[in-house]
Amino acid sequence: MNLFRLLQKRAAAGRPVRVGLIGAGKFGSMFLSQVPTTPGLEVAAIADLSPDRARAACRGVGWDEARIASVRITDDAMGMIASADVEVVVEATGHAPAGIAHARKAIREGRHIVMVNVEADVLAGPLLAREAEAAGVVYSLAYGDQPALICEMIDWARSCGFPVIAAGKGTKYMPEYHASTPDTVWAHYGLTPEQARLGGMNPQMFNSFLDGTKSGIEMAAVANASGLTPPPDGLAFPPVGTHEMASMLRPGNAGVLHHAGQVEVISSVHRDGSQVTNDLRWGVYVVFEAPNEYAARCFQEYGVVTDPTGRVTALYRPFHLIGLELNVSVLSAALRGEPTGAPTGFRGDVVSTAKRDLRAGEMLDGEGGACVWGKLMAAADSLRVGGLPIGLANRVTLIRDVTKGQPVTWDDVRIDPSDEAYTYRRAMEAAFPAA
Secondary structure (H helix, E strand, C coil): CCCCHHHHHHHHCCCCEEEEEEEECCHHHHHHHHHCCCCCCEEEECCCCCCHHHHHHHHHHHCHHHHHCCCEEEECCCHHHHHCCCCCEEEECCHCCCCCCHHHHHHHHCEEEEEHHHHHHHHHHHHHHHHHHCCCHHHHHHEEEHHHHHHHHHHHHHHHHCCEEEEEECCCCCHHHHHHHCCCCCHCCCCCCCHHHHHHHHHHHHHHCCCHHHHHHHHHHHHHHHHHHCCCCCCCEECHHHHHHHHHEEEHHHCCCCCEEEEEEEEEECCCCCCCCCCCCCCCEEEECCCCHHHHHHHCCCCCECCCCCCCCCCEECCCCCHHHCCCHHHHHHHCCCCCCCCCCCCCCEEEEEEEEEECCCCCEEECCCCCCEEEEEEHHHHCEEECCCCCEEEEEECCEEECCCCCCHHHHEECCCCCCHHHHHHHHHHCCCC
8 A cells, every 4th residue: 555655755754644633532542542653644633522531532542741732632623624734634523413514624624534423424425525526635434444444345356356245344233232222231231330431431322333323324334435235124134154254145045135235234143142153243344256267266276265156255354443543544545645435425324213112202312322223224215215314313303203113204303404414414315316
């Protein structure tokens, strides 16, 4: 990739790549930990709702007081984005409406934007990426998080001439997790509420990983960036080990997929709770096919593990390092003008789905809450039913009852039509007919 060589040139020229970070939570902190050992990369400013928390995060990852003092730390994200010394903005708040506002400001100011905020990307990323391209700046998914890593593997396979059958990630899944709430989440993780509190763990955030919402969001991002498409009935979470991916992750009677060219998340546990052998709980994968008999013969000659036909195989990475790898996106944007994955169309959406029977008058509490979980749907199906995106399901009131397991629709809620995130989402839908 030569990113480090290009960075060395910038460092030698006295022009370091300067970053403005929005959100000094876990992802942001992991990024900050790598800055002192990356010559030529500097943090110009950090914006966080609590500047004191941001300073504590810097200390927590080993920054000395001199380095902390050299960085502007503020609660004014918009002002920080406008600062002339910021070249790349990293949006790591996890709040979809805020992420859209920050990304649009960065684009207007001529800054590259690395969108750690996958929630915002899935809500309106295709339009953000189009606006960035028109402005001559980069809009990018965040390397280290699964979507960008999956997109890289898909790109590798296609660049080598291999048709891609499936791609996705691993997680721990049980059907009952869809009903999990912040009050019940810790039992599923094998923790007590006190242990979670001492670890500084946010129950709603962790619940969004457990109840299937994050998996849906991440696979929608992959679909929108890669051209792969969701299964029509949502993610199936089949229990599959790495040794059987080539045999099982195929469509039709031969495997567990609905169609070739699909995103899917595989489970690290069977439905009875037993562990899957050689699970991929923390990793990502791509399944691809030899395009001809000669390539299939090469698979055999070089020890490639395939399905019984000898033509289908899988490549996987057993882990992802989240913010510790974010430098790749930052440097790719600044030094090569390229994203590490970016949406090119509206193919997948994540629709708020009732965890229980919901009643008119209730207020939805968003991703990872007690009311709804986010189900991956084909974008065309989401538009057909008028599905409420999970990124806009926070602090909106139901005006109609919704039965457990059913999608919540625009018509089911009272929403402010002047809300900027709402209007931008609607503009995205109009600009990108669902594929």
